[in-house]
Amino acid sequence: MKYISSYKVKIINEFKTVNQTVRIYQRAVKYIIDVSLEEYENIKSLSSMQSMNYIEQLIHSTSARKAKYHSFDKKFYKMPSYLRRNAIISANAIVKSYKSQLQHWQINGGIGKKPKLNRNQLPMPCLYKGNMFSLNDDGTCSIKIFKDNDWKWITVKLRASDLAYITKRFDINSSSAPVIQKINHRYYLRFVFQNKVELPQTSDAICAVDLGINHDAVCSIISGDGTVKARKFINFAKDKDYLNRLRKQIREAQSRGNRHPNKLWRLHNNRNRQLSIQIAREITVFAVEHRCDCIVFEHLDLKGVKSNQKITLWRKREVQRITESLAHKNGLRLARVCAWNTSRLAYDGSGEVKRNKDNYSLCTFSNGKQYNCDLSASYNIGARYFIRDIMNGLSSKIKSQVEAKVPELGKRTTCTLNSLINLNAVLQ
Numbered sequence: 001m002k003y004i005s006s007y008k009v010k011i012i013n014e015f016k017t018v019n020q021t022v023r024i025y026q027r028a029v030k031y032i033i034d035v036s037l038e039e040y041e042n043i044k045s046l047s048s049m050q051s052m053n054y055i056e057q058l059i060h061s062t063s064a065r066k067a068k069y070h071s072f073d074k075k076f077y078k079m080p081s082y083l084r085r086n087a088i089i090s091a092n093a094i095v096k097s098y099k100s101q102l103q104h105w106q107i108n109g110g111i112g113k114k115p116k117l118n119r120n121q122l123p124m125p126c127l128y129k130g131n132m133f134s135l136n137d138d139g140t141c142s143i144k145i146f147k148d149n150d151w152k153w154i155t156v157k158l159r160a161s162d163l164a165y166i167t168k169r170f171d172i173n174s175s176s177a178p179v180i181q182k183i184n185h186r187y188y189l190r191f192v193f194q195n196k197v198e199l200p201q202t203s204d205a206i207c208a209v210d211l212g213i214n215h216d217a218v219c220s221i222i223s224g225d226g227t228v229k230a231r232k233f234i235n236f237a238k239d240k241d242y243l244n245r246l247r248k249q250i251r252e253a254q255s256r257g258n259r260h261p262n263k264l265w266r267l268h269n270n271r272n273r274q275l276s277i278q279i280a281r282e283i284t285v286f287a288v289e290h291r292c293d294c295i296v297f298e299h300l301d302l303k304g305v306k307s308n309q310k311i312t313l314w315r316k317r318e319v320q321r322i323t324e325s326l327a328h329k330n331g332l333r334l335a336r337v338c339a340w341n342t343s344r345l346a347y348d349g350s351g352e353v354k355r356n357k358d359n360y361s362l363c364t365f366s367n368g369k370q371y372n373c374d375l376s377a378s379y380n381i382g383a384r385y386f387i388r389d390i391m392n393g394l395s396s397k398i399k400s401q402v403e404a405k406v407p408e409l410g411k412r413t414t415c416t417l418n419s420l421i422n423l424n425a426v427l428q
Contacts, residue, residue: 001199003328007170008181008188009162014145017154018187021145022180025087025125028076032091033119035059035069040095052088060084078151080144082131090123127189128177135172139163141189158189166191197331205229206294206335207287208382209323210342210374211316214361216240216279218374221290222382224390226421230290231375234282239275243268276315280322288330295327296385298339337384340413346371347379349408349418383420384412390423402426 011018036043036055043051057065059072067073076084094117101115127133127143134142140155147154166172170193178189204224211217221230246268253261287295297320300313324334346353346365353363353373363373387409391399406422408414 001197001328001331002194003197004192004194005170005325005329006190006192007162007166008183008190009158009166009178011187011189012157012159014154014156015185015187017145017147018143018180020147022125022182022187024076024079024146025083026122028072028079028084028087029091029094029121029123030119031072031075032059032088033094033117035072036088036091036095037117040099043092044096044099048089048092051092052085055088055092056085059088080131080151082128083125083144086126086128094118094121094123124180124182126177126179133178170195195329197329199331205290205292206296206382206385207283207290207292208296208378208385209283210298210378210381211279211319212343212361212374212377215374216275217283217319218372218378219283219286220375220378220382221287221292222379222386222417224386225424226383226386226417228379228417230286231378232282232286233375234279236275236278239271239278243271243275246271272315273318276318277322279319280326283319283323284326284330284332287327287332292332294333294335294385295323296335296337296381297323298342298381299336300339335385337381337388338412342380342384343373343377345380345414345416347376347383347417349416349422379417380415383417384415386420387415387423388412390427 032055035058036051039055039058043054046054058068061067061070061073098115098117105112105115125132132144136142136155139160140157142153142155144151144153146152170191172191174193176192176194178191181188181190205221208220208222209217215233215235217234219232219234220228222228246264250261250264250268253264283295300316300320320334320336327334344352346363346369348365348367348369350369351366353365353371353376355373356362356364356370361373362370363376364370391402391409394402402423403410405426406419408416408419409423
């Protein structure tokens with residue numbers, strides 16, 4: 001399986017020169033947008049490469065050809081050819097997207113606001129290898145930028161930690177051309193890598209994950225017949241205590257009149273992200289150890305959530321995003337199921353559970369059995385994944401017969417691990 005990943009490398013001590021180059025590129029794109037808009041009837045049926053060549057002949061003069069829009073060469077004197085072509089491709093894409101939106105708006109009878117062409121989209125340049133970018137052996141790179149009223153090659157220092165990370169995990173020579181990226185008044189080079197991973201042997205085991213409040217994550221390895229093969233509780237209590245102390249300090253600072261304690265929020269967000277990375281890593285390692293085919297999460301929605309609960313949900317979404325990236329690197333898939341009633345219903349099908357007031361992580365089933373609530377929820381999450389997979393493969397006739405024997409299968413929000421076991425018993 002092929003997967004694509006990216007990594008950004010910080011550019012050190014060259015902000016002003018890189019910023020000037022980026023502004024020239026953006027002004028060039030803005031100029032070419034007007035040209036592409038005027039020549040749209042001639043380029044709308046052409047491919048990306050053909051339209052790029054057509055526009056380049058209109059704006060760039062040579063010894064054998066005089067450009068129709070000759071002011072481009074005067075405004076952007078000696079602009080590198082690959083950078084000019086990259087600007088043409090970006091401008092053509094913006095114009096074609098605008099025309100496509102306008103056409104759909106007209107077809108639908110002009111419902112809603114009429115699309116507008118935004119000429120100030122602030123695109124970032126791509127530094128093509130050889131013409132605009134080259135990597136040196138001493139941990140530096142050379143890029144061509146506009147400096148002292150001319151296009152010059154300069155040497156840019158890269159952080160040793162960034163280079164060590166890339167060389168350890170990727171082949172930098174096989175990466176695509178880097179793109180300049182601006183984040184928080186800093187410029188980076190964004191490299192994109194394409195790698196291959198071997199998919200695991202066909203397995204019916206999945207790793208069902210419940211991201212709870214009592215524990216950071218509870219993982220269960222479940223097979224298609226409903227067998228629970230392994231379980232794991234992931235909890236970083238020390239990090240959560242530190243986050244709680246930071247939130248208390250933020251509340252105290254806000255009560256004293258400081259509505260935006262930026263330093264405290266920065267510490268909180270950085271630690272929150274680091275905690276998400278640790279949780280995602282533990283989940284992925286556990287799934288790889290048991291040769292799982294897929295990692296299953298709940299689908300999280302922020303609608304109707306109180307503000308004091310959103311921070312926890314933001315971390316859960318970040319955990320899912322990082323886990324998805326790590327899973328793809330290891331040849332695993334990621335899926336999501338409906339989150340309704342996964343914690344409320346007991347995994348054995350006995351009905352709704354009653355939470356323990358003294359210990360919220362424990363619950364009591366209607367038959368009197370005490371169990372860990374997050375663990376029961378992880379069973380239901382894994383069961384809903386298999387139920388969805390099995391039911392989608394059945395014909396309408398067989399599906400109605402199965403739902404008559406197992407009524408809770410008719411509504412996905414009422415499915416539990418017991419429903420999966422009964423489904424397999426009916427199909428046998």
